[in-house]
Amino acid sequence: xxxxxxxxxxxxxxxxxxxxxxxxxxxxxxxxxxxxxxxxxxxxxxxxxxxxxxxxxxxxxxxxxxxxxxxxxxxxxxxxxxxxxxxxxxxxxxxxxxxxxxxxxxxxxxxxxxxxxxxxxxxxxxxxxxxxxxxxxxxxxxxxxxxxxxxxxxxxxxxxxxxxxxxxxxxxxxxx
Numbered sequence: 001x002x003x004x005x006x007x008x009x010x011x012x013x014x015x016x017x018x019x020x021x022x023x024x025x026x027x028x029x030x031x032x033x034x035x036x037x038x039x040x041x042x043x044x045x046x047x048x049x050x051x052x053x054x055x056x057x058x059x060x061x062x063x064x065x066x067x068x069x070x071x072x073x074x075x076x077x078x079x080x081x082x083x084x085x086x087x088x089x090x091x092x093x094x095x096x097x098x099x100x101x102x103x104x105x106x107x108x109x110x111x112x113x114x115x116x117x118x119x120x121x122x123x124x125x126x127x128x129x130x131x132x133x134x135x136x137x138x139x140x141x142x143x144x145x146x147x148x149x150x151x152x153x154x155x156x157x158x159x160x161x162x163x164x165x166x167x168x169x170x171x172x173x174x175x176x
Contacts, residue, residue, distance in 0.1 A: 026078060072155040073130045073137070074120045076161045081136075085114040097155065097162045107137070114139040130154045135162075147173035 076095055081093035089106040096104060109115060120134040132152045139145050149172055153165035 009069075069130060069156070070122050070125070070132075071124075072161045073132060073152070076154060076163065077117055077120055077132065077134060078150055080163065081115050082115045084109050085112075085116070095163050097157065097164045100163060100165070111141060112138050114142055115152075128155060130161075133169065138175075140175070144175050145173070146171065146175040 006118065008140075027076055080092055080095040083089075083095070087106075087110070088107075089104075090104075092109075093101050093104050116137045117134045118137075120132050122130060123133050125133040130153070133149060134152065135147060135149055137145055137147050151165075151167045151169055151170040154161045155164045156162070
């Protein structure tokens with residue numbers, strides 16, 4: 001029984017990661033061409049206080065502890081950026097909700113040799129969504145980089161996490 005649960009969790013995390021990549025990619029492509037303007041669909045909200053996941057609560061299905069949902073969301077976002085860096089647009093689009101997929105435009109990411117995400121932290125969680133903040137580094141073709149902070153809203157659809165929104169928050173290190 002434990003082995004089946006482990007396989008199910010790992011499979012869910014891998015699928016979530018792929019889906020996140022695609023959604024983010026579509027969303028960023030519909031925005032202006034500078035990283036700080038990508039997915040900036042409105043003013044940045046005030047910085048929320050981080051939430052400790054500690055396993056409290058249950059997910060939407062009642063079977064997945066919140067801490068596992070947090071881990072699944074993080075893997076989803078990390079896999080998105082791996083797909084974007086690999087220029088695997090179809091895989092990246094799978095990370096997003098259908099609404100976000102409709103906004104995904106790969107040409108934005110073609111201007112980078114690589115895009116990374118790190119320091120993902122849970123800021124808020126409810127039974128139907130998680131809000132995370134992470135740091136991104138954009139590696140331009142000319143060798144310059146820019147570091148930014150972004151927010152991510154992850155929801156569960158059909159039992160798997162998908163990115164429903166992502167917003168630019170601030171530039172941490174201007175392009176240099």
